[in-house]
Amino acid sequence: xxxxxxxxxxxxxxxxxxxxxxxxxxxxxxxxxxxxxxxxxxxxxxxxxxxxxxxxxxxxxxxxxxxxxxxxxxxxxxxxxxxxxxxxxxxxxxxxxxxxxxxxxxxxxxxxxxxxxxxxxxxxxxxxxxxxxxxxxxxxxxxxxxxxxxxxxxxxxxxxxxxxxxxxxxxxxxxxxxxxxxxxxxxxxxxxxxxxxxxxxxxxx
Amino acid sequence: xxxxxxxxxxxxxxxxxxxxxxxxxxxxxxxxxxxxxxxxxxxxxxxxxxxxxxxxxxxxxxxxxxxxxxxxxxxxxxxxxxxxxxxxxxxxxxxxxxxxxxxxxxxxxxxxxxxxxxxxxxxxxxxxxxxxxxxx
Amino acid sequence: xxxxxxxxxxxxxxxxxxxxxxxxxxxxxxxxxxxxxxxxxxxxxxxxxxxxxxxxxxxxxxxxxxxxxxxxxxxxxxxxxxxxxxxxxxxxxxxxxxxxxxxxxxxxxxxxxxxxxxxxxxxxxxxxxxxxxxxxxxxxxxxxxxxxxxxxxxxxxxxxxxxxxxxxxxxxxxxxxxxxxxxxxxxxxxxxxx
Numbered sequence: 001x002x003x004x005x006x007x008x009x010x011x012x013x014x015x016x017x018x019x020x021x022x023x024x025x026x027x028x029x030x031x032x033x034x035x036x037x038x039x040x041x042x043x044x045x046x047x048x049x050x051x052x053x054x055x056x057x058x059x060x061x062x063x064x065x066x067x068x069x070x071x072x073x074x075x076x077x078x079x080x081x082x083x084x085x086x087x088x089x090x091x092x093x094x095x096x097x098x099x100x101x102x103x104x105x106x107x108x109x110x111x112x113x114x115x116x117x118x119x120x121x122x123x124x125x126x127x128x129x130x131x132x133x134x135x136x137x138x139x140x141x142x143x144x145x146x147x148x149x150x151x152x153x154x155x156x157x158x159x160x161x162x163x164x165x166x167x168x169x170x171x172x173x174x175x176x177x178x179x180x181x182x183x184x185x186x187x188x189x190x191x192x193x194x195x196x197x198x199x200x201x202x203x204x205x
Numbered sequence: 206x207x208x209x210x211x212x213x214x215x216x217x218x219x220x221x222x223x224x225x226x227x228x229x230x231x232x233x234x235x236x237x238x239x240x241x242x243x244x245x246x247x248x249x250x251x252x253x254x255x256x257x258x259x260x261x262x263x264x265x266x267x268x269x270x271x272x273x274x275x276x277x278x279x280x281x282x283x284x285x286x287x288x289x290x291x292x293x294x295x296x297x298x299x300x301x302x303x304x305x306x307x308x309x310x311x312x313x314x315x316x317x318x319x320x321x322x323x324x325x326x327x328x329x330x331x332x333x334x335x336x337x338x339x340x341x
Numbered sequence: 342x343x344x345x346x347x348x349x350x351x352x353x354x355x356x357x358x359x360x361x362x363x364x365x366x367x368x369x370x371x372x373x374x375x376x377x378x379x380x381x382x383x384x385x386x387x388x389x390x391x392x393x394x395x396x397x398x399x400x401x402x403x404x405x406x407x408x409x410x411x412x413x414x415x416x417x418x419x420x421x422x423x424x425x426x427x428x429x430x431x432x433x434x435x436x437x438x439x440x441x442x443x444x445x446x447x448x449x450x451x452x453x454x455x456x457x458x459x460x461x462x463x464x465x466x467x468x469x470x471x472x473x474x475x476x477x478x479x480x481x482x483x484x485x486x487x488x489x490x491x492x493x494x495x496x497x498x499x500x501x502x503x504x505x506x507x508x509x510x511x512x513x514x515x516x517x518x519x520x521x522x523x524x525x526x527x528x529x530x531x532x533x534x535x
Contacts, residue, residue, distance in 0.1 A: 013427045014428035017420075017422070018421065018425060020421035021418060023417050024415070024421055027413060027417060031405050031406060031414055047401075047402075067381070069376060070376030070377035070379075073369050073376070074377060075373070076373075077370035077372075080365070081363055084362055084363055089347070090347070092347065096295055096296045102320055103321040105300075105322075105324075106324050111326060111327055115330065119330065134349045141349045142349070148463075154518075154520060158441060179454040180454065181349050181351070181456040181457075186462075186463040
């Protein structure tokens with residue numbers, strides 16, 4: 001999404017920039033009298049408006065043209081601004097059923113994402129995490145954001161994610177994760193929650 | 206039972222007799238409750254508890270999964286919303302659940318279950334196994 | 342509909358030029374609305390708004406060598422250059438690439454399908470935490486780009502010695518062990534608070 005908006009912006013900024021630059025250069029060349037030698041334009045001392053402006057703008061086709069140009073320019077500007085609004089990258093529910101299943105089996109990727117977040121949060125050094133799943137149930141793609149404590153062992157956390165969290169997700173989906181994107185952020189906050197240790201006790205006989 | 210087939214007049218009499226015994230209506234709610242009970246008791250799935258109008262509810266392993274049924278004559282189509290343990294294989298888990306619901310509901314009610322739609326709405330992290338007690 | 346609909350998008354990307362696009366879009370919208378409003382006024386009242394009379398008179402009297410024309414030309418050239426630069430300058434990446442952990446191949450995923458990045462803010466925070474752990478550092482602030490980490494250290498020490506070099510070395514080795522690839526250049530400036 002962001003990439004396509006970036007390309008759109010660069011393209012249109014480039015096109016408009018070039019047009020504006022060319023227009024400005026032509027105006028300067030004409031004002032300096034340099035264009036007259038090349039393109040046989042009026043001399044620098046000549047009037048800009050050679051016709052009666054009142055008469056020109058009184059014509060109905062000129063008014064219609066101005067109205068059309070105004071609408072086109074305004075709509076293009078509005079559409080360009082609307083294109084900047086980030087849109088959510090929607091993912092359809094994962095489907096686990098087949099023809100022979102005897103019913104549909106659906107799971108929203110957000111449900112799996114919450115489980116993945118919960119799993120990541122158990123890794124030492126992880127303060128918080130956010131996960132998003134894309135793709136399909138047979139070809140899942142994962143995008144993770146993990147916020148780590150500034151004293152965390154980053155490589156150990158990554159190893160934990162890559163060797164435990166992602167394979168666990170793959171086991172739940174019964175399909176390996178085909179693509180993973182991990183964004184690490186660092187925070188001064190401490191890890192919340194700690195670890196639960198089951199009490200085993202001692203039985204005296 | 207005297208070993209002979211009933212004659213036509215006897216069969217008509219039997220039908221009349223059955224007709225006078227009344228009729229049994231199986232409410233959809235009955236099938237819903239049986240299905241959700243089977244889902245909770247005979248599989249690893251669970252339901253949700255708390256919240257208001259579905260908002261703020263949380264997974265509860267002792268709660269029955271939410272079930273709805275569409276009964277057409279003697280054929281039922283069920284929809285079940287369940288929570289499952291993570292990371293249990295979802296495909297296998299839901300297929301097992303579907304088979305259990307289908308067979309048990311059919312056994313207990315005589316209704317033919319044609320389809321069971323399952324929506325997995327939450328996953329609960331499996332707890333670490335409790336350590337062994339030390340014997341002295 | 343986006344090409345990436347339903348698929349994960351890269352985490353490491355260049356600026357999207359949203360602000361220049363919004364500014365130009367807004368200018369286009371304003372110009373369009375003004376033009377439409379003026380034309381509708383003309384159609385409704387049979388004459389152009391009186392406010393335009395001054396502009397018409399100015400235009401009618403204008404010749405090409407007028408200083409106003411030079412200024413308009415120069416303004417257009419400058420605006421054009423700015424827009425072209427906005428489009429042409431690629432801009433820095435918003436995040437730094439991180440190498441995967443040893444043994445990360447356990448997930449069976451090809452390297453091309455794996456992307457790990459650390460945000461610039463994260464790198465700056467990590468560098469700051471490392472500086473603050475160093476004896477002699479009173480306070481520190483850091484800025485990070487994809488290629489450079491700058492440390493600003495304030496110390497109560499009279500003799501700063503090689504505090505800046507020590508801090509830079511410490512941050513560099515921390516970023517190395519974090520797996521940043523390539524490790525950004527680290528430089529430090531030390532200011533005495535006395």
